[in-house]
Amino acid sequence: MRPPIASLVVLLLVVAALTVIGLDGVHTDPVPQAVLNGEQQTAADTALSVRTAIDVEASTVRRTAGAYPATSTSTPATALKALTSARKPVLGSALLDPHTGRLLAAGGKPVPLAGVDVARTASGHGAIRPRLVASGGTRQLLYFARVTLPAQQEDANQDQNQAPSRTERQWLLVLSEALPALTTYGDGRTAEVLDASGTALATTAHGTSPAGADSGLPAAAAGAAKGSGSGTDASGSLLGAATGSRHTVAGWAQVASMTGPGDTDDLGLVVLTTRPVPTTTSAADYSRFALEAAGALAGLALLLGLALHFLVQRPLLRLYLSAGRLARGATEDGPGTLEELYRPVPVHGFGELARIGRALESLRRQLLGESGPEEFPARRGPGYRALAVVGVVVVACWAVPMIFTLNRADTATAVPGPVLADQQARTQLAANRIRQSLDQSYTDLSDVAAGLPGRSRAAQTEVLRHTLTDHKQYRSLYLLDRSGGITLRVGDTPLRTLVHVPDGGGITTVNTSGRIPAIAAYAQVRAVKGKAPAAGVVLFGEIDVKALNSVLPRPKLGSVWVTNDETKVLAASVGYRAFQSLPDSGLTRLARSTQGAAGTAGTATSAVLRSSSGPSVDAAAPLAQSGPTARLGWHVVTAEPAAALQIPAVQAEQRTMLAGILGLTLGAACLGWLHVVVIRPLRSVAVLVERLAGGDRRTVLHPVNHDEVGSVTRSLELMRQALAERDRAARSGHAAGPSRSLRETTLQR
Template sequence: MSASRGSRRRKARRRADMPLLGGARPPIAALLALLLAVAGATALVLGDRDRASLDAAVLTSQQHVAEDGALSLRASLDESATDLQRAAALFTGPEPVPADTVLDKLGKVYNKWRGTAVIDPVGGTLLAARGENIPLATVLKGAPDAKGDDKDGKAFGVGPRLVKLRSGETRMLVVAALRGGDRPRLLVASGTLNVPGISSGEDRTLLVVDSAGTVLASDGPSVSRKSWAEKARKTAAGDSAKTPEPGGHPGASGHLMGGGKRGEERTAVGYAAAGRAPGETSAAGALGLSVITSVEVTEDMSAVRTQAFGLAAAGILLALALVVGWVLLRTVQRPLLQLYLESRRLSRGELDRPVRQFRGREPARIGAALESLRKQRLGGRPTRTGRARGGFGTRGTVIVCAAVLLAWSAPLLFLLNRAGSTVTVPQQLVEDQRRRTDTAADRVRKALNEGWADVASVAQIVGAGGGKDGADKAVLETTLREHGRYRSVYVLDGDGKVLSRAGDSPRHPGGKKPHPDSVVQLNTSGKEPAVAAYAAVPGGKGRTVVGEYDTQFLISLVTRPGLGQVWLIDRKHRIIAADKAHGYRAFAKLPGGHLNDLAVSARRDADGTAILHRSRNSSLAAAAPLGDNGAVKGLDWQVVSAQPAAWLELPEYTAERHTMLAGLLGVTAAVACLGWLFIIVIRPLRSLADQAEALAGGDRKTVLFPQHHDEVGAVVRNLELIRQQLRPATGSAAKPAGRN
């Protein structure tokens, strides 16, 4: 009974001495688990990529087209509303400006409205009108009551609204208060709700719908009888209230797939709400408008076959994982446990049998040192054991295991399943690249022309002020504060001298006369482009108001997600602005000769052009000129875009990315776990071999301290106990490193 109790106590002490955490077991177990997970992920992600349903790249492209259209629509409507509010503010004064004078001056600056009118809201009287008739009942419905006691006119700003005419056309009415005199008046303008500036072509349909799904404007083939159109309208209207993703489209957007006339044709649909992001101020964003685009595409019924490849790769990795795990268990973990047991036996004085022989360089060296120490405990003399010559080192074992695993991962990461330049890129994506680039050029053109119109309206105020510096300064500061597109606004005399300014220092060339009414590029070199809008002051004897555009404003015009790299270039193909995601250097050349050739061909084609550039890394590229409409007609600028084909969601590139992902996961698992094993176990084991040989050779002064509480640390503690037992009785006793 007592013998069995003693045996149980010894087993319990042995289990207590063995480390539960740390050492060789956790990294080896983690390596096996991770490799099994990578094998499973490889078999899972490398499935066959079916093209029977439309490529995700085509559907995503339609969503981006709709987003561009919604953004353009919202910006156009917001600009119309803001322009009328600012124009009404120009006529603020103690005395009311005659209604006919207001409309005449408004028509000289802005020509975007189909009809304008000045209304007396108290009596419902039409004081003056230009252009088409405006439905007064709709305007007066939101006007203040007959008392007219709103002195500051805030109640008059009823905001934009949509009106359906008897002809079936839709108009957007914008109302602003004319503050001046005792009687309130309303300035009203009606504009056409046009489809956004996207080239539709014969195969593309564009719709503008309201929150109820009613089509307000359309372009392209009729789709009124297709079920998908109704579904897209409801989805766009229903999703418009959702919170947009950070950095994404300011409003709901998405895509869906509709049926086609024939089995191989389907309809790719994209929709986007012209809403506003949280915190934004947008009058048009509250109208509940959405843009829907659709295009007929032909499906490719082929598939990218990678399932067999994925299963084979996973099977090979599984076999390698088992082999590597078995090797590490036999050459690292098992010898460490046996060394621990042998050193523990010697430290307890069990010297009756020799130390077993070990394979492997470091275990063999430590085992030989332990055998020498056993003999010294029995009365022998210290002897130098020397380094074990035979066997393969543990460091070499880890390196070979890493090489085996990297031999599986490296081909996946760099060689296999490469898409190359022979990938079938749908022609629809090339057309969408051109359309989106043309939309970006239209956006730049409208923004610059609207900026010039704002400067021209300021010139009207400056002319009415009679050239008083104080009054001009106040107008310029107000303009700069209300317009984020300018870096500075100033007034020049006929000789180019600055009379008054607000904002940063003017960059108009000193001593040079002002440019005629237009948007002008002021420099062709330097760190920052200088672009300004010039508008002559009526009756100002050569005086001109100049508004210099801010560079960040130009960058924001060409920044669109999913379009790749976008550049705004001048007539010499020098970069004026580029999307902020990629950065640029002002006045640098386009990166690539094919882009220059594309810009040259686009200058001859007013609708722009696009190509699929075949090279080692294929790319979609497009160029679109700004055109010669409005104040930008003398610039001869273009918008150029380029997008690597590898960025597209095509099955070939998806398979390539998944293959690279599997290789990367394999590399990560091998490097992490084997590096962990090398740092925690292999390096301390090599150091332990040197310490054991030194102790066997007669070094009794060096105190041995364990680095970690693991198998190697346990052997070090046992060697320290043996060292203390071998020291002469006259020596100063060293404090034990730990109890075993």
């Protein structure tokens, strides 16, 4: 009986202490931690865009060099022209002899090869990673690729009886390009690409750049990146200098692969983003509330403990002693034990204990022969079950307001403005990342379509197979004729249900229903005069939706959806059904609010919405402002629960709710424990003892628990046996006084 009561008091006091500790730790800094975390993630997203651009360019250079149709008569000059004619960002190009480093052909600006050991660079196995070099006071990226030529017959110095040997030749292609253009969003935000020493290599600003930026942040970011180790995608945040009512916050992230070795690991590049944010002037202090709430709970815990002690524990202990006394008087011999029966049984408490006390008093008189069996009324008042329910209600009076009403974060003011702006900027970065992925798919498909005319059907099939192998984002490639029929296909069965032959090229959807959304890139296959026509007029490449979904997730960005012009989901970072609506009507309205006037892409927007799970920081942005995806009217929508962000008002709401849930759960659990081990057995014993006092001598009373209630049950069983023996003796005509009957019963035992 004591453990559940003691546990109730102790656990509620623990919850009170946790309430003080949890809420006292919530405070408002001049720059909230959520703002610093948002800038860190913005820098990480920007670094991801830079890393992706470099990786895509390096793989494109290697793929172009590997696909070059070199012949035994190819010259370095013609090969270099063919390899670079379609590449706009190239500053300079060169073909080198990989063994000697001799320049074979060059184009554009001179390629800065000082400090590059060509022979050693080309002798390695696998892909050659890009290099960062200096040229004329600027930094450029060098991309490398091997150009393999057909094997040449070597018959000089050969014995006449030996067959001529054939050796394979290679050229080393080197392209110099500027660093990828930075893309940043958020008014006043500046993004820089730094080298390992903290020198800015490229800078871009969105909106009005802040005056007097903290000059020590680049060196601090480079030092922090260096301390995190090379070849990782580590990131962090920094707090710069304060200017008036604004503070400069910075985020840094390494441009390195996050999954094993990559093309950017050796470059030592770091992305630094900075932005001035207003400092928080209104401090929130939850310590007083914490003390008041903890004091109220501690008072309730002590009140419940005292109530259970005086209403349950003490009466039950007295009942336990009275039952033991009557059992000794009924079974043991001696004048002292017989005197136990002459002491009345005090009736304490109410409910089951009072019923048991009255029944014991009736049994005492029956053992003395003063009265016979007594019937007890079937209608009874409230019992100890009602006391347990009242205890739960008392705890709930404290817990329910904590869960539902107190410290509720105001949807309009809980989330700081910079956090909302960061969500919008990161949504725009996500849209830009998705647009780059789709644009690259279209560019790759256009290059393939340009190489199909003039080839045989078998050669075209082989080209499509190689494309499917090299470009993992495609699940199916096929050619359509002018009627929309598929004339050539490689890969999986197409998902298309829309039979159409579009003009031009771009990105589109080829179904409007089904289990999987089908997004496809398409390009026209031009007829070339004097060459055999291709097997179709339009080349389609269905993009694997899993590849698109893998681009969407980012830390602290929440759920990400790509929707079409009707706000139906095409891809998502979470589970979804094809062409379903967004999970919340507020998100749908937010996505539609990004739509601009006819013929325009629209503008990004953000808001704080509240749902049943609490407030969330949401944003929506048009997928693209230009390019093949601009006219689609697609959107990117993100929703991050505010609970996942370190926002003081939301933290206070969370911890207040947690305290209420803990208090209600532990209080109900302890009172339920008391009901199981004490109240429910007492109800059973009350029924049995009333039957025994009413004349039932046949029902054997088996103690179930080894506690106070079990001891009372054992005592009742001894009294039942004594009464049954006396009744048997009375029926046989040998009944004596109560003391003799009890004495004889004792001797027989």
